Amino acid sequence: MIDRANIGTTYREALKRYRPRDERPLPEPGIDDEKLLNKFHPDHIAESLTTLKVGINRGDPCHRQLADLLQSDSRINEADLAGAATVETDVLVIGGGGAGCTAALIAQQQGARVILATKLRLGDSNTVMAEGGIQASINKDDSPQFHYNDTIKAGHHQSVPDLVSQLVLDGPDVIRWLIQQGMQFDLDEFGDLLTRRAGGTSADRICFYRDYTGLEMMRVLREAVHNSNIDVWDYCPTVELLGDDLGGCSGAVISSLKNRKYIQVNAKAVIIATGGIGRMHLNGFPTSNHFGATGDGLILAYRMGAALRDLDSFQYHPTGLAHPFHLAGSLITEGVRSCGTYLLNSKGERFVDELSARDIVAASVIRECREGRGIVTDDNNCGVWLDIPGLELRQPGILQQRFPKLMRLGEKAEIDLTKKPLLIYPTLHYQNGGVVINENCETSIPGLFCTGEVTGGIHGRNRIMGNALLEIISFGRKAGMAAAQRRKKKRSSQLSIEHLNQLRRELTNMGLSMETEGPLLFPEYAKFDLDSDYAGLRRNRGSTS
Amino acid sequence: MSTDDLNQVLLHPDRRFGADLDTWLVDIGGDGLESAIQNREEILPTIHKANLLGLGGSGFPTHVKWEFVANEPSDQDKYLICNGNEDEPGTFKDRILLQETPHQVIEGAMITALATGTNQIVFYINPEQEGSLEAMKEATNQWSETDYVSQISELLGRPLEFYIVASSGHYIGGEETAAIESIEGKFPFPRGKPPYPAQTGLFGLPTLINNVETMANVSHIIRNGSDWFINLGHGESHGTKIFSLSGDVLRPGAYELPMGTPLSNLIYEHGGGMLLDRKLKAVFTGGPSNTILTPKDLDVPLDFESVQQRRSSLGTGAMIVISEGTGIVRRVTEYVSFFANSSCGQCPSCKTGTFYASQLLTRIDSGNGNRADLDTLINLTRILPGSGRCHLLDGAMKLLDSSLYHFMEEYEQPLKHS
Amino acid sequence: MSDSKKEVQVTINGKQICVPSTLSVIQALWHAGYPRVQGVGCLEGVCGSCRVLVRRSDTQEVSMEMGCQTLVEEGMEVMFLVFPSPSQHTYTLEQIPNSWEVQTEFHKIFPEAQQCRNCHGCSVACPKGISVEKGVELAVKGRFKEAGDLFVECIMCDLCMTGCPEQIAPNRVGLFSRRVTAYFHARPSNLINRLEKIRTGELQIIKE
Structure with missing residues (x-):
């Protein structure tokens, strides 16, 4: 961990000094936003950045850990395919989170035969963990235009306008579609949708279900998929895409963890919906992400020749739990700050407008810790207080009513949230960039579609709360729809993994090591590559070494 | 060949005529009961001296159970439940006793009533054994018309009454406290102990629960005396035991033999030996919730203590014989699935544990398992025992554990190698 | 000595390991160097993947918990339960x-x-x-x-x-x-009104 300062007040001492108070003034920050980001945001750690040497994005800046994988060798050789069973389908969806399920449901509804292959179980994803809610401009004093403006501004004007425009206009219909799948939202006494405000936005626009929005969404989508004709393959990580003689993508190579075998899936369209990269633990950060969030889709698409963007831009959610140790990295929803919870340093002072954009808040927390105003635990984790008791003082009863999941977290941490604050520190939360797509989720490779966190361009270089859940459904539907259109097309009969040879040529020419194999599939500490159970899935090295 | 030993008492051919009380009373019937009425206080000491053990599987001394109930205040109704739920695979002795010798069972129960002060006698019978239910109904009706019932009522100071209750047919309903729940009209969930049935049993009243076979022995012991009973057994054991012999033997069936008869004797003499002269591989003792016996155990005297010394249990006396060529994993899968289906649901570790074990077994048996599955199975046998309210889970795990111990190679053979 | 330095003995999937007392069951297994891939999910207690059987040292009872949410304890025995959903129900x-x-x-x-x-x-x-x-x-x-x-x-x-x-x-x-x-x-009027306005084209986006 290179970014964790451990100077500051001890946890015990700071807790002794802490007193819940309802009001606290916000002092001047004493640093402008740009300087703050440059100096303290982890994206700006110079030694973490590098330039890509191979592939279509050659010359682009990229996080070093991600670059190592984008420029890694494949997990398979031709020889591994020799004994693999072959399965035919119209649409292959890779990924079983919200985006993958949505894409699969729509594609199937359009009459396509669909296989959904997921690395873990269906629904094991970041979606299930999303707490805050989903953006959709539905209130009278709000409009899609405001939603558009907020998204563009928070993304530092780096978003693709057409994608954002489509996203915000689709918002209300996404909510309708979710209700039609049987998803509940919190409603007021008249049955209208309740909303709350996200940091860095101009209107109350977050629709939510308690602080379980993602869980509610995911269990409904999973149930819908389970009850459809979609063929779900769980514990089936994809290790490579299949190319064809027309420069398109016509399937994938999947490894079955249950049978310890490779399966070749020939498909007329492939949708990558593999999510983000939190479990790569960039810069040694803890993460709020799911165990499977290892950026596999980026690697697969890049090798196939699909263009990526913003590979040096990641979101660190300001409020990850820093204590107790066994729950470190767990996310505390932004909804808590939306309702007016303050952040306090070891002196009990506020130091940032808690509803600023996430990158600003995160950088401010890091600044407090770096400059000695943080609180340090016995495990050498540093953080600042999230003053939940103060919120409860101002709005008695709000915790129980609106934040059941947070209360659960308090119980598990053995911290009484009505009396004691939580120690928080930014946690690696979201990959802002990703595969370049158009409004139909098409990539630069025919037959290859991407949707969800794996894509880039919608959020620019910073995402606002609630836009991720909106994106996975909105673009998931587009991807499913567009991919299903290809079912009537004739698939190329010449499939290959020839693109891997191209990759190896480039790696060799650039003098890059081929020791690392990608995609990562599992975090290093899960020791997948040492697990003798999966020895059958180790690369057949006969032909290369 | 010691055919003289066979069916001396309970299954004596002259006594298997069904519900005909007159015939029963003409021969030996009624003698024990009359002696009990004359010398009521002698019953318990005689049973004590005979050391009659619980033949439903526990092997618990009958007189101890009786004393608990006898010592409860007598100003209230007390219950005697005669347990004929018999539902475990490979056990089929109680149904023969109930259907073919109902009077033997009822007379034993009446003597028990006198000894323990229990005036409400419930015969709790598996509903699928229609013959048993019919015979018992008819037989109890016949007894009710005799003077014996009024005599006993007078001695007890409360009316002696018979009830025939069909159990729910769930395996778990054979467990003592589950039987009580079932007779009370509820689902047969085993209760936690204490309180013990002897104090707070059926409808909250003192309750004695004995297996049908145990009951059937009582009239003979009282009639012939404890020494007679003691001499019936081989060596240190007393009395006889009905063995339900099944599986790969030439002549499967119920055999009443002296307690302590060697296993080899049961299989090779009475059972006619192995079918097609195959080699013996294993014996599941019943109903199959115990450690498996193997050919090296052929010399074991079949009595509670000796079998226990081989780390198994005599159980209900069911002996399911398996020959070479029969897959152990398949059998264990069948039995563990039986337990999984029978688990009542109250203890999640039992229901989910047996479900999970049967899933893993099925996977391994069908050739789809791997080393990790087998390791998981082994771990289940370590973590689960003792976590259930009754013995179902322990029994299933004991069977699984012993099959893993004796036949590990059969589990390893079908594993998929990666 | 701080709490994080305290070590406890636990048995996970039959393996005896000695780990700091501040770890969850899954963290403990990883800490001890054992691979663990199946039965791991969100690590926040909301995905339901990491079901474990747990027996604590002072009891015969076996409970079922989430491995990512269960702290190791001295003498604890843990087993992961990995099985596919057994449900046979389908409906739309x-x-x-x-x-x-x-x-x-x-x-x-x-x-x-x-x-x-x-x-x-x-x-x-x-x-x-x-x-x-x-x-x-x-x-x-x-x-x-x-x-x-x-x-x-x-x-x-x-x-x-x-x-x-x-x-x-x-x-x-x-x-x-x-x-x-x-x-x-669920028929929220604020949503229905907004849908109608978008459908009629009343609400457009002026792009940057």
Whole structure:
């Protein structure tokens, strides 16, 4: 961990000094936003950045850990395919989170035969963990235009306008579609949708279900998929895409963890919906992400020749739990700050407008810790207080009513949230960039579609709360729809993994090591590559070494 | 060949005529009961001296159970439940006793009533054994018309009454406290102990629960005396035991033999030996919730203590014989699935544990398992025992554990190698 | 000495390991260097992947918990439970013609639900402390909103399903109850008005 300062007040001492108070003034920050980001945001750690040497994005800046994988060798050789069973389908969806399920449901509804292959179980994803809610401009004093403006501004004007425009206009219909799948939202006494405000936005626009929005969404989508004709393959990580003689993508190579075998899936369209990269633990950060969030889709698409963007831009959610140790990295929803919870340093002072954009808040927390105003635990984790008791003082009863999941977290941490604050520190939360797509989720490779966190361009270089859940459904539907259109097309009969040879040529020419194999599939500490159970899935090295 | 030993008492051919009380009373019937009425206080000491053990599987001394109930205040109704739920695979002795010798069972129960002060006698019978239910109904009706019932009522100071209750047919309903729940009209969930049935049993009243076979022995012991009973057994054991012999033997069936008869004797003499002269591989003792016996155990005297010394249990006396060529994993899968289906649901570790074990077994048996599955199975046998309210889970795990111990190679053979 | 330095002995999947007392069961296994891939998910207690059997040193009892949420303790024995969902129920919301027919359809889809023998196993098994059995009872009576409200925190770990002797899938009953409630009864006017305005083209985006 290179970014964790451990100077500051001890946890015990700071807790002794802490007193819940309802009001606290916000002092001047004493640093402008740009300087703050440059100096303290982890994206700006110079030694973490590098330039890509191979592939279509050659010359682009990229996080070093991600670059190592984008420029890694494949997990398979031709020889591994020799004994693999072959399965035919119209649409292959890779990924079983919200985006993958949505894409699969729509594609199937359009009459396509669909296989959904997921690395873990269906629904094991970041979606299930999303707490805050989903953006959709539905209130009278709000409009899609405001939603558009907020998204563009928070993304530092780096978003693709057409994608954002489509996203915000689709918002209300996404909510309708979710209700039609049987998803509940919190409603007021008249049955209208309740909303709350996200940091860095101009209107109350977050629709939510308690602080379980993602869980509610995911269990409904999973149930819908389970009850459809979609063929779900769980514990089936994809290790490579299949190319064809027309420069398109016509399937994938999947490894079955249950049978310890490779399966070749020939498909007329492939949708990558593999999510983000939190479990790569960039810069040694803890993460709020799911165990499977290892950026596999980026690697697969890049090798196939699909263009990526913003590979040096990641979101660190300001409020990850820093204590107790066994729950470190767990996310505390932004909804808590939306309702007016303050952040306090070891002196009990506020130091940032808690509803600023996430990158600003995160950088401010890091600044407090770096400059000695943080609180340090016995495990050498540093953080600042999230003053939940103060919120409860101002709005008695709000915790129980609106934040059941947070209360659960308090119980598990053995911290009484009505009396004691939580120690928080930014946690690696979201990959802002990703595969370049158009409004139909098409990539630069025919037959290859991407949707969800794996894509880039919608959020620019910073995402606002609630836009991720909106994106996975909105673009998931587009991807499913567009991919299903290809079912009537004739698939190329010449499939290959020839693109891997191209990759190896480039790696060799650039003098890059081929020791690392990608995609990562599992975090290093899960020791997948040492697990003798999966020895059958180790690369057949006969032909290369 | 010691055919003289066979069916001396309970299954004596002259006594298997069904519900005909007159015939029963003409021969030996009624003698024990009359002696009990004359010398009521002698019953318990005689049973004590005979050391009659619980033949439903526990092997618990009958007189101890009786004393608990006898010592409860007598100003209230007390219950005697005669347990004929018999539902475990490979056990089929109680149904023969109930259907073919109902009077033997009822007379034993009446003597028990006198000894323990229990005036409400419930015969709790598996509903699928229609013959048993019919015979018992008819037989109890016949007894009710005799003077014996009024005599006993007078001695007890409360009316002696018979009830025939069909159990729910769930395996778990054979467990003592589950039987009580079932007779009370509820689902047969085993209760936690204490309180013990002897104090707070059926409808909250003192309750004695004995297996049908145990009951059937009582009239003979009282009639012939404890020494007679003691001499019936081989060596240190007393009395006889009905063995339900099944599986790969030439002549499967119920055999009443002296307690302590060697296993080899049961299989090779009475059972006619192995079918097609195959080699013996294993014996599941019943109903199959115990450690498996193997050919090296052929010399074991079949009595509670000796079998226990081989780390198994005599159980209900069911002996399911398996020959070479029969897959152990398949059998264990069948039995563990039986337990999984029978688990009542109250203890999640039992229901989910047996479900999970049967899933893993099925996977391994069908050739789809791997080393990790087998390791998981082994771990289940370590973590689960003792976590259930009754013995179902322990029994299933004991069977699984012993099959893993004796036949590990059969589990390893079908594993998929990666 | 700080708490984080305290080590405890635990047995996980039959392996004895010595780990700091501040770790969860999954963290402990990783800490000790053992691979663990299947049965790991969100690591926040909401995905229901990491079901474990747990026996603590002072008791015979075995409980079912989430491995990522369970702290190691001295003498604890842990086993991961990895099994696919055993449910056989299939339905689509579209098969229910209208809200009057929900109850009829429910009993067709979940015929076992009314066989509940009230063993409480599902409620005991639930790692989230949901009154599962009560939920099934309410659904059987057609009180779907009330039933569904009990399942707010359900993570679909399926432990109630494997624990049910009548093969009821209580979590699916709960989810069905929740879904029909939204599908038939959520009609927010603020949403409907906004949809209408977008449909008529009244709301357009002026791009940057």
